[in-house]
Amino acid sequence: MAQNIAILMDPIAGIKPWKDTTFAMMLAAQARGHRLHYLEPADLWIEEGRAAARSRPIEVHDRREDFFTLGEPVTGPAARFDLLLMRKDPPFDLEYIYATYALELAERDGVRVSNRPQALRDVNEKAFTVHFPQCCPPTLITRDRGRIRAFLEAQGDIVVKPLDGMGGASIFRVREGDPNTSVILETITEFDQRSVVAQRFLPEFTAGDKRIILIGGEPYDHALARIPAAGESRANLAAGGRGEAVPLTERDRWICREIAPELKARGLDFVGIDVIGDSLTEINVTSPTGVRELDAAGGVDLAGQYIDHLTRPIEG
Numbered sequence: 001m002a003q004n005i006a007i008l009m010d011p012i013a014g015i016k017p018w019k020d021t022t023f024a025m026m027l028a029a030q031a032r033g034h035r036l037h038y039l040e041p042a043d044l045w046i047e048e049g050r051a052a053a054r055s056r057p058i059e060v061h062d063r064r065e066d067f068f069t070l071g072e073p074v075t076g077p078a079a080r081f082d083l084l085l086m087r088k089d090p091p092f093d094l095e096y097i098y099a100t101y102a103l104e105l106a107e108r109d110g111v112r113v114s115n116r117p118q119a120l121r122d123v124n125e126k127a128f129t130v131h132f133p134q135c136c137p138p139t140l141i142t143r144d145r146g147r148i149r150a151f152l153e154a155q156g157d158i159v160v161k162p163l164d165g166m167g168g169a170s171i172f173r174v175r176e177g178d179p180n181t182s183v184i185l186e187t188i189t190e191f192d193q194r195s196v197v198a199q200r201f202l203p204e205f206t207a208g209d210k211r212i213i214l215i216g217g218e219p220y221d222h223a224l225a226r227i228p229a230a231g232e233s234r235a236n237l238a239a240g241g242r243g244e245a246v247p248l249t250e251r252d253r254w255i256c257r258e259i260a261p262e263l264k265a266r267g268l269d270f271v272g273i274d275v276i277g278d279s280l281t282e283i284n285v286t287s288p289t290g291v292r293e294l295d296a297a298g299g300v301d302l303a304g305q306y307i308d309h310l311t312r313p314i315e316g
Helices: 021-031 094-108 117-122 145-155 181-189 203-207 250-265 291-298 302-311
Strands: 004-008 035-039 044-047 050-060 068-070 074-077 083-086 112-114 139-142 157-162 172-175 196-200 209-215 222-227 242-247 270-276 279-284
Touching: 004 021, 004 050, 021 035, 021 050, 021 291, 021 302, 044 094, 050 094, 083 094, 094 112, 094 117, 139 145, 145 157, 145 181, 145 196, 157 181, 172 181, 203 222, 209 250, 209 302, 222 291, 242 291, 250 270, 250 279, 291 302
Parallel strands: 004 035, 004 083, 083 112
Antiparallel strands: 035 050, 044 050, 050 068, 050 074, 139 196, 157 172, 157 196, 209 222, 209 270, 222 242, 270 279
8 A cells, every 4th residue: 555655864966866775765665656755854843742844745766867856845744644764864963853852743643753763862873782792892982081091002903983973984093002092082082072982993894894784673684895995994985985795694693683672672673783893883773874785786675675664564
């Protein structure tokens, strides 16, 4: 049965459709006969205790130019949607949190919101890994430069990154004895005013920082291994990394089994985890990417699987 599916995202005119996962989801939903409605964060608000939205019907076209067509705006209760995909990119700031308040009201009124608003608030993509220490490298979360220095001394080689970053932004590798250590820690912690995550550096990243997609807690059987460019200490595609589909290892599957019950319990339908070597490093829940690359490599339709998962009648 056709559903009204709203997509809350950053301005669509600014995306790269040939690599954008949200766009793949829109194409998949449209191919299944669902009606698409486009809105940006400013188009969502709360009035008289209910979520309201200004949306525009949208058609999408799988090409590089002229890839969408917008209809006239419609204003009304968010409850007019059957399903709403929250695909706003970080930063995870107060405006993002405010949006989840409205989404929670929409959810109360019968809209299926994915991923669930409360989970988006509760699950920080870098910090949530600490719930699964058996899967992770040694990890420290703090704003205290002294504690980071002690951690560096114990590990010898670490990575430090902000808790709210994406796409490889502001990630620093620090080795014991690095003359830039003080300025790096001053910069990233803003002189002990901003908490960061520090992890032991994993040299296996040169073989690929693997992105594994889980839909309803079940992993796709290949990962997108992001291979860093020569001389680069980050493997993110946004930082120049090269993507390559690789089969999941037994360790990858074990990690997925360890985290899946918690993901499903929290209503995290679409998740992208990052694995380097044998270690889980991030659990991405806001707007995970990698679908277009995996689809192209394996001839699959992960976005379609996600839409089917969400629109399947709920048992019981």
